[in-house]
Amino acid sequence: MKMSLSLGLLFTFLLNFTTTTLTAQEVSYDDGKKYILGGLEVTGLQSYNEQTVKTYTGLREGQPITIPGDEISEIIKKLWGLELFTSIDFYYHVEDNDKVFLELRIFERPTLSKVTLNGVKKGKIDGILEDTDLKKGKKITESLIANTKNYLQNKYKKQGFLNTKVNIATAKDTTGTNTQSMVVNVDKGDKVKIKHIIFEGNEELSDKKLAKALKKTKKKKIYRFWKKSKYIEDDYENDLTLLIDKYAENGYRDARVVSDTIIEVDDNNIDLKIAVEEGDKYYFGDIDFVGNTVYSDRQLSRVLGIKKGDTYNGVLMRERIADEKPDAQDLTNLYQNNGYLFSSINPIEISAENDTINFEIRIIEGKETFLDHITVHGNDKTNDHVIFRELRTRPGQRYDKSNIIRSIRELGQLGFFDAEQIVPDVQNPDPNAGTVDIAYNLVESGSSQIELQGGYGGGGFIGTLGLSFSNFSMQNLFKGEAYKPVPMGDGQSFALRLQASRSFRVYSLNFSEPWLGGKKPVRFNLSLSRTQQFGTSYTNTGRIDVDKDRGFSITGVSLGLAKKVLWPDDYFVVQHALGYQLYEFNNYYTGLFNFGNGASNALTYTFGITRNSQLGGRIFPRGGSNFEITAKLTPPYSLFSNKDFEALRDRSEELTPVVFAQGNADTAERRELEAVDGERFNWLEYYKIKFKGDWYTTLVKDLVLRSNTEFGFLGNYNNDVGDVPFERFFVGGDGLGNFTLDGRDVVQLRGYENQSLTPVDPLTGRQEGGLVYNKFSLELRYPLTLKPSASIYGLAFLEGGNAFNNFQDFNPFQIKRSAGVGLRIFMPAFGLLGIDFGYGFDPDASGTPGPSGWQTHFIIGQQF
Known part of the structure; x- marks a missing residue:
């Protein structure tokens, strides 16, 4: 006789499941009888090994077994728990009244062979498949299908697609054994927008105030671009809490949301109806402090900033006790900033008399805390x-x-x-x-950069090699084992840059030690530079010839010290620097300067004050400010000289337009002008004042506003000597000044061609650089990623600025305006890279009418 212990009977008594009916006769669980197991056969397998399943059941031939009984039920439960099978049945027959033979008949769940996902962007498919665990070889279960469907519907509902529909179908795949392919069709539909937000029950606070309190739940408006209208359940629930907070800020402690209803207008629009109960308006009564010994009641009251009779404001009370901002001026930080880490502060309402609430702020100060390790x-x-x-x-x-x-x-x-x-x-x-x-x-980020590039410009190939190490170790320079690939780790900076073409060469070396002597934060800087520009001329074929016997060079050296100071606060740094520059001309006539032979010398002292309180790192500051004011000075040589500088200046101004009209002809006037200006500017004397300020403000979450203002002025001590032809301001373009021969300041102003806003000198008609400039800019920044491997942020900007020939012409409101967008990418190995698209609304200094129009600027290695 062969009987079936199928799921129909066993699960009726044991697991409360139902399946196929018995094939032989019904057997009662209470009538279980003991047998000796004569053998076990597993049938229905397609991909699993029979012996593996036998071993998993734990049944062995010759063991005693009760049928029906606990052994069989536990085996079925274990097998079902694997979620590998769609049907599990036991069949048995008895021989000699005490020996039973079992057949375990199972049907395997199909295996997933491939998944097709429709209605989703290609770039999102891999992420969805990973999140839903839809991978090849996965067993297809009801829960897998249901979880996948729920995940996709919830995913797009959170993005405002409330009508998302997901259909999942499977089909047999004949390319494998017991495999099925799956097709997932996603129909997101349109985003559901909020047409109206209807408030009921509000008398004290207007609809407009309540709607403004909802930070992320906004009704549809044509002019709203930044915060789109969409319904997201989690955001909506949070906004209802903010709605009650708005009442609490205005004295209505007992306000509550009575009901909120979603009304379907059509497939793409809903209305929200929010009913509130405002309650009575309350005021602060007595506020007593209990448990405080470190601070007096008066000190705590001053920080709390709430007085008896003030309108009740539960949100303000919560913030003054413990604000979410780590540097907030609240009672919790007052204690924790002074050693009481284990303090706790709890405001308790002790009574409410009519419309007045009395508080007791209970303080447990705890033990004063000290740092151990x-x-x-x-x-x-x-x-x-x-x-x-x-x-x-x-x-x-x-x-x-x-x-x-x-x-x-x-x-x-x-x-x-x-x-x-x-x-x-x-x-x-x-x-x-x-x-x-x-x-x-900490997570180390790259602190070394390499610049290796080649290009074509100025009639020939330009090659650049730059090495910059901002975490260098000079003391390990001669230790071979420290080169990984260079000696690193002591916080010093070392930069070497070489740039060359047929017509010019640039060499520079910079070294900085931030803690000179290792005891105090005194920064030492050393800078060496050499720039050479050779004479060029065009042949009849358009080819550029380079004449190395003609040229102009600048050799410079600078030593600097910068020290952190504690007053007015410890964000301030005072800087001192001594520098020397030698300007040499050798038969070099380009119209840029009035003399093509001779030399000029400059001995300078620079004094600077900076205050840097930026928050959030150098690449993407989120708050704080950074300003710098510097004064670069030379000795007033003319005060100690017997030269008639007034006569020299007058003669120079008389000869300059004549020589400029003659071009590069070797005339007596040109030779005289060279002698005159060579004598005037043998030792340069000037003072140069510059100011730059940056302020960073986080508007919402990661959206940061950078405000910037700059000003520069180049002056002279003696009007008879006049203004030096070097160190001037050239405004406009990308702001990159890697190749500058005259110590000029190149000022970025996007939307205009490089240095195109530099004023024209009235005597010569050429752009010789401005003596005064100012600039203002606003820049909205938003990070796309801030990973150590690459930090990327987008920006939009408004800028305005200009350069002027002298201080008398200076007008801070006479600016050239621009606007645009850009992108910045910081990679540790290459520094800051970027691109800007700017539109200049005004004409440049060339005199060409009409706006400058669209300009594209590529940024390489610019300051943050």
């Missing part, structure tokens, strides 16, 4: 001492939250680590001992 992790290249000297936290020091925040900023400003991933970890807090450890987790 300070550790750093993740600095594979940078030496520990470079990091520790920047930290504001020291072992044994009293705990101060503001010092941790400042340490994060200082580490980010180094440029050696990814500022977005600097994480301080407060470890091992011990309230009884009053100690805590801090571990700074």
